[in-house]
Amino acid sequence: MWGLDLLAGVALGLAGGSRGKTLFLALLGGVLVAAGGGIARDLIFGLPLYVLAHPAFVPVAAISAWAAYRLRLPFLPALLLDLAGTLYFAWGGAERGLAHGLSPEEAALAGTITAIGGGAIFTVITLFHRRENDPARANRLEYRDALGEALEEGATSP
Known part of the structure; x- marks a missing residue:
């Protein structure tokens, strides 16, 4: 189990x-997304x-976040890693x-908090941080434009 936890921590650290x-925000994001929940x-x-x-969990997440920042991990692989880690x-x-003795309802809530809590905390912290040149934002806009073009072509096709 510990090995899978560590692997998921790497995935979410990268995401x-x-x-x-900035490097600080990348490290903060990696650690919060992996361990915050x-x-x-x-x-x-x-x-x-x-x-x-x-105790190795947080440093592994930080090293993964540093690697993602240095490699400029593209949006789609980051999204897939985020999905895999979140589900796990x-x-x-x-x-x-x-x-630890929680009821099934409490355990379901605990799983939800674990899965999305860190990402939510990081999103709130960085909500007002302007990211004009954010590569992930640029990729999202690129995918949205491509989807819009595909939908427009589909609407005009017989």
């Missing part, structure tokens, strides 16, 4: 790191902090909640 315009879950439900029991942490957070 979070690709969202930062689990920390929030543990604090909300009074569980032992996972990151204290596994949703399951893992619920499983951890059940293992």
Whole structure:
């Protein structure tokens, strides 16, 4: 289980790191996206902090975020890594909640907090940070333009 947790931490560290315009924001994003939800879950439900029991998790997420920042990870691979890590942490957070005696409803909430909590925290922190030259934003706009053109062509096709 620890190996899969670490692999998901790498995936979310890469995804979070690709969202930062500066190195500081990339590191903050990688660590928050990978570990923030689990920390929030543990604090909300009074569980032992996972990151204290596994001290390698946060440095691995930070190194992954640094790599994503240096490599300028494109939007689509970052999105797929984010999806994979999020799905794994949703399951893992619920499983951890059940293992610590939470009810099924509480465990489902714990899984949700684990999966999306860190990304939500990072989004709120960077909400007002202007990212004019953000490569991920440029890629999203490029995909949106391509989708719009495809829809327009489909509407005029017989």
